[in-house]
Amino acid sequence: MNLFLVPVHLRRSHYALLEELCKRLEARTPFPVGIRHIETGPELGFDVNRHQYNSSSIIQHLSKHSGSDVLLGVCDADLFIPIFTFVLGEAQLSGNAGVVSVYRLRNSFYGLPDDPELFMKRLFKVALHEWAHLLGLMHCLETSCLMHASSSVEEVDIRGDEFCPECQSIVWQYLNQIKQRQ
């Protein structure tokens, strides 16, 4: 279950953050993490009425190209799913494709001075959270757990970057199942 980060609507100048995220994720997941480039096209997921990008459309596109791997899109556009005003990220439950957006993770979005380390921490938490959904984990009620649902950066900051003991045991359980299949 190799994980590949895919730049989606991401400026080349931001590719450095992909590499940093790649390193951080590799340190925490038992599988190799790499970067893969696939053709996405500028119009992928764009909604003319909302001037936002539909995350479900992006996920569908990534899923088609995933093969036996898992793809996690990293995007610099504002994502939405039809019912919500925005989402920070979305992933299929026990699936092979997900996407995270950096658009609302920067302090500058809220009129505050940028903090690159805080930004990376947020991105790492959102990406690891979506990866766990891809593994099959659901949201957790424990506010400090990485799997606690968070719909704003404040909540992302509040939750930790570790799983609670219960979620951690589920992660191990899923990983064992995958290893046995391999």
Next chain:
Amino acid sequence: MKQETQSILIVDDEFSVRDSLTGWFRKDGYETSSAKNGEDALKKVQERNWDTILLDIRMPGMSGMEVLKRLTKNSPDSVIIMLTAHGTIDTAVQAMKDGAFDYINKPVDPDDLSRVIKKAMEHQRLKSENTRLKMTINKLTRYQELVGVSPVIQKIKEQIRMLANTDVTVLIRGESGTGKELIARAIHASGPRRFFSLVPVNCGAIPESLLETELFGHEKGAFTGAQQRHRGKIELAHEGTLFLDEVGSIGTKMQVELLRVLETKEYTRIGGTKSINANFRIICATNQNLEQLVEFGAFRHDFYFRINVFTITVPPLRDRRSDIPLLVEYFLEMYARKMNIEIPEITSESMEQLTTHQWPGNIRELANTLERATVLCQGQPIVPDHLQVSEMGLDETIEDRTLDDIIKSHIKMTLEAHDWNISKVAQVLHIDRTTLYNRIKKYGLKN
């Protein structure tokens, strides 16, 4: 830490909305399903119960409002949240008036959705807790069953059933000890007001001057000694039942006050200026002849008509002797349970005595007699000696006795109770010693 599985049904004609919400809620651990129109939703609601239903207002075919009306009837336990687009806020407000719990605008701020869903789940939890508590109250407040199979008791039971779900004012008439309060409690416990208090007021035991404060309460400083605000019985009976026992003892001034409350459904505390809304049911009881009191001017006829909307007449025990064996069985079992002993047997002679006794004190007297007998028999069968029913009652109705007979037996009883201490007895009877000696001589009483 996983949450208790709650179920959510999403009703929306747009696939993308159903799909995205279903996916979102699944990740939160909710059991989720969706319906693409009203008909589909009603079918799913018939199949099983849903904790929360998210319902779109604008849908082709059956509108969200129509579905809402049917859901509130078919699935009253579900919490319904309306989904609305801009421009349908008025409809959303109307939906809330029609029973929806809340509404959210599409597209939804993820924060708002979490908040509304949490609120809905909490509401749902409180609703089920409330239902559970009401069931517990139902069990706890189940009234003491009226014991008896005589036609008159059957009729009273039928009247209680008939009156329970109404707010009709009831007047219960009957001699002392016949169980008037038990009937009042049965009416209260069978009706929708059972979740609130039944507040009994013994009007005969409270002096007229205090009854007003007792019923209406008073504000702080309303009169000397009123150091705190005091809530009256009417306030305590809010949404419940006010039981006025011995209503015939209420003075005419107080009757006017009560009549006004019953007519206007409002009152003020003594010394207060603020009108308080009164929502209570009133049940009155009396052993007096109210018609005669009205005739003598001691009871206002307008108040009499107001409280005498429906009358239940409880017969004295001597008029329903066929119920006595059942009552004996009931009380013996009750006292044996209380005293944690075996239910004592009762000899046929004792039963004969119990069924032929006049019972001037009615069921109260029978209950006391049997409680005493349960103690005295010490596990042996109850014989007539254990009953200690006074001879005066045997084969003799109160109506058969002259005033002299009553005075004689009362003096005799008082003398025996005080070991023939003349001074003490004269003091108790409120007569002087000479009069007492004269009466003893007149009635031929001997120590």
